[in-house]
Amino acid sequence: MARPFGIPVYVTPSWLVIAVIITLLYQPMVDRTLALGPASYLVAFVFAVLLYVSVLIHELAHSVVARMFGLPVRRITLYMLGGVSEIEREARSPGREFLIAFSGPLLSLVLAAVGFVAYWFVEPQTIVGVLIWQLWVANLLVGVFNLLPGLPLDGGRMVRAAVWGLTRRPAAGTVVAAWGGRVLAVCVVALPVLLALRDGTSPNLFGLLWAVLLASFIWMGAGSALRASRLRERVPTLRARAMAAAAVHVPADTSVAEAQRRMAEAGAGAIVVTDTAGTPTSIVNAAAAAAVPEARRPWVPVSSVARAITRGAVVRAGLEGEDLLDAMRAHPASEYLLVEDDGTAMGVLRTADVEAAFTRR
Numbered sequence: 248m249a250r251p252f253g254i255p256v257y258v259t260p261s262w263l264v265i266a267v268i269i270t271l272l273y274q275p276m277v278d279r280t281l282a283l284g285p286a287s288y289l290v291a292f293v294f295a296v297l298l299y300v301s302v303l304i305h306e307l308a309h310s311v312v313a314r315m316f317g318l319p320v321r322r323i324t325l326y327m328l329g330g331v332s333e334i335e336r337e338a339r340s341p342g343r344e345f346l347i348a349f350s351g352p353l354l355s356l357v358l359a360a361v362g363f364v365a366y367w368f369v370e371p372q373t374i375v376g377v378l379i380w381q382l383w384v385a386n387l388l389v390g391v392f393n394l395l396p397g398l399p400l401d402g403g404r405m406v407r408a409a410v411w412g413l414t415r416r417p418a419a420g421t422v423v424a425a426w427g428g429r430v431l432a433v434c435v436v437a438l439p440v441l442l443a444l445r446d447g448t449s450p451n452l453f454g455l456l457w458a459v460l461l462a463s464f465i466w467m468g469a470g471s472a473l474r475a476s477r478l479r480e481r482v483p484t485l486r487a488r489a490m491a492a493a494a495v496h497v498p499a500d501t502s503v504a505e506a507q508r509r510m511a512e513a514g515a516g517a518i519v520v521t522d523t524a525g526t527p528t529s530i531v532n533a534a535a536a537a538a539v540p541e542a543r544r545p546w547v548p549v550s551s552v553a554r555a556i557t558r559g560a561v562v563r564a565g566l567e568g569e570d571l572l573d574a575m576r577a578h579p580a581s582e583y584l585l586v587e588d589d590g591t592a593m594g595v596l597r598t599a600d601v602e603a604a605f606t607r608r
Contacts, residue, residue, distance in 0.1 A: 254310050254320050256303065261327035269295040273381070280377055290374055294381055299325055301358060301386050305393075306330040308350040309401075316343045328464050329389075335576070336569070337479065341412035341420070348404035355390030359383045397428030399468030421476035428469030432462040478605050483568045485604055491564065491585050491594035492516030496527065497549060503536050504544035517595035519584065520553045527592050529553035530560075530582045556584050564593050575601065 249256045270291040277294075278287040302325060309332040310320040321333040338344040362383025369376045394402040403424040410420035439458050443450040494517040497506045506518045518531035535552040559578025564585040566574055575583070575598065583596040 251303075251307060252311055252314070254307070254314075255322040257322055257324045258299075259324060259326040262299065262325055265327045266292065266295040266299075269298065277377060280372065281374065283374075290377070294378055297378065297382055298385050299330075301355065301382065301389065302330045304358065305351045305355050305389060306332045308354040309347055310334070312347045312350040313338075316347070318347075328461065337417070341408040341417075344411065345405055345408035348401045348408065351401050352390045352393045355386045355393065359386035359390060362386060395431055396424070397426075397431035397465065397469065398424045398472040399428065399465065400431075403428050403469075403472075418476050418480055421472055425469040425473045425476075428465050428472070432466040432469070435462040435465065481605055482572065485568055485571055485601065487562060487566045487571050487585055487596055488564045488593070490600050490604060491596045492600070494519045494530075494592070494595045496521050496525070496592070498523070499528070499548060499550040501549050502545050503539050503547045503549055503552060506531065506549045507536065507544070517582070517597075518549060518553075519592060519595065520549055527556055527584055529555045530584060530595055532581070554582065560584060561586055562596065563588065571601075 248258050270288060273291040273294055274287050277283065277290045281287065281290070283290065303323065306323045306325075310323060313320055313332070313334045316338060318338065319335045321335055323330060323332050334347070338347060360383075362379055366376065366379050366383060369379055371377070371380065393400050394405075396406045397403040398407065398421070406427055407417070407420035407424035410423045411417045414420070436455075436458050439450045439454045493513070493515040495506070495509045495513050495515045496519045497509060499520050499522065501509075501520075510516070510518050517533075518536075519527045520529040520531060522528050529550065531549050531553045536549070539547050539552060557578070557580070560580045560583050562571070562574045562583045562585060564587055579598075581598050583598075584592055585594045585596050586592050
């Protein structure tokens, strides 16, 4: 939809659903206050749009602060239950993590304060007055709600940063904040039920459904954070050299059958195709080679089942951890040629093997 500060902003189709719901829920109040008739639907829809502009500003605060600390931001996505900033790397210190997390709620509360002050300078019984009142209340709720201490909310990230700072273990912070999120999810569902029991009435069905939807979002986000933390702990153990498959080098006109024979004889796991000068030019795709009927393999050249080695598909064999993942993210491919610092090819790294290293127990 836009690129504020160079950050792509996407809006999912689910936003249209919540925009319609907000419009329908807010329209009766607008009509009671302003008596606009059918035009009250338009005012209610404008409020839905302005509300998500506030959410966008909230997410921009996270993204801008993250970029100030040198963290790349892939995009901001607005969806039914709010927005999310896709920050590609973790902050390098708990202090930075805390500031990135706190910036969003802080800006929402600042907007609420500005709206509260502005409301005293407008006529309440006007379109502008009604919208300003709703916006400052909405930003207050967004700011306070996001400060609740559980992942995936910003307050949970602040708890994570605090525990990380105390224990020097980011994983411990994630566990505490994620379980805080799960407790929070249970409380969100229990609250309308307990309020109804206190008043001796039945829970409002719409309110209960909304609470379940919100709690599901929080519970799944907390679980996702736990899984991501377990994967993140494995990042430092990733070493390109250790995961590489040894490769045999064959000329482009070598048959698939002969190349496979040489690979088996050498005990290698990959085949690299070279030019007449012996320079690697492509990597044989194992699936494509296996798809060649066995009877035809002696007649099919390996060059026909190989993928060209682009500049981005060459990575240094000494890369480890986050540096290795950064190199792969910058140039996505199924296979990479690993080279020593002097440019000598030493093997082939398959993306599938890196993914397997993450999922291996």
